[in-house]
Amino acid sequence: MFLVLALAALIWGIGHLLHAPKMMVRLMLALLWLAVVLLQLTLPDGHALREATGGSAALWLLLAGAAVLVWVYRMGLGKLKARVATEAAEASDDKPKPTFSETELNRYARHIIMREVGGAGQKRLKNAKVLVIGAGGLGSPALLYLAAAGVGTIGVIDDDEVDNSNLQRQVIHNDADIGLPKVFSAEKAMKAQNPFIEVRPYQRRLEAETAADLFAEYDIVLDGTDNFDTRYLANRICVEQGKPLISGALSQWEGQVSVFHPQKGGPCYQCVFPEAPAAGLAPSCAEAGVIAPLPGVIGTMMAVECMKLITRAGSVLRGEMMIYDALWGETRKFTVHPRDDCPICGKTGG
Secondary structure, eight states, X not given: OHHHHXXXXXXXXXXXXXXXXHHHHHHHXXXXXXXXXXXXXXXXXXXXXXXXXXXXXXXXXXXXXXXXXXXXXXXXXXXXXXXXXXXXXXXXXXXXXXXXXXXXXXXTHHHHTSTTTHHHHHXXXXXXXXXXXXXXXXXXXXXXXXXXXXXXXXXXXXXXXXXXXXGGTOTTOOGGGXXXXXXXXXXXXXXXHOTTSEEEEEOSOOOHHHHHHHHTTOSEEXXXXXXXXXXXXXXXXXXXXXXXXXXXXXEBTEEEEEEEXXXXXXXXXXXXXXXXXXXXXXXXXXXXXXXXXXXXXHHHHHHHHHHHHHHTXXXXXXXXXXXXXXXXXXXXXXXXXXXXXXXXXXXXXX
């Protein structure tokens, strides 16, 4: 056995002196080990060469097993160090680095322990700025979950006031808020849910004159409105600024959600809906009605897509549209394509 160890030390030493590639040295050692094992397996018991090399193959097999365990451990440790270094590099951008209090760490613990989110993802959430258009049926759950998740800055724009008829589905508001501007009612509920975030309420309509300046302050836009003029305006500004637009819509028992971001692939909103439907073909919730939990389902899906964009987890609904039929409990997803003649994002567009 000492003869084999001496030969191994000689190979290692010569390789070191000659600056031989480590892979070559390891290959030579592996060949030496293989030769010893073959000698142990082929030579008869008591043979001098077999005795000189340990007398049993079991010893060398155990040694190889130990070496493999050490190698696996070192590989795993190296990958772990590389992952930590990568997350640290991703977190070290130009944005201010967020710090978390003990209360926040405990609050977001279920995120931090997730492989797809982790500490780096929670930092991105805290650094993120998200604008939600509309504090109604779709905006209500989206705003609440984005706040609960720890999105650092959330803007909400809406010119409406809380009405008694809203309370059947707009869960961010309550009976005491009737008559209060929706953005302030939403702000109150969000800050009550999570005092560690910043909420920016804008009590006005989204208008062409101010939309670009407003959108420039945010990373992602969620459109929870129920009129096509606002949807087309939000889509145009998002395309101009290269920002993702998460769009949701619903009526009666059915809802849809998609992520429009032509700069990262897929169509914009106007590629899929080139023109507003004729009057009466796409009635609003006030005209057609809507089952109470449906906005919660679709609005929450919008919040999930937003969080995936921020944390870079999974695959978002970019170039895809998901349809949820609550009446029959069915979900369908299909691909949507960009149009070259789209006036907003197409090759012949603006």
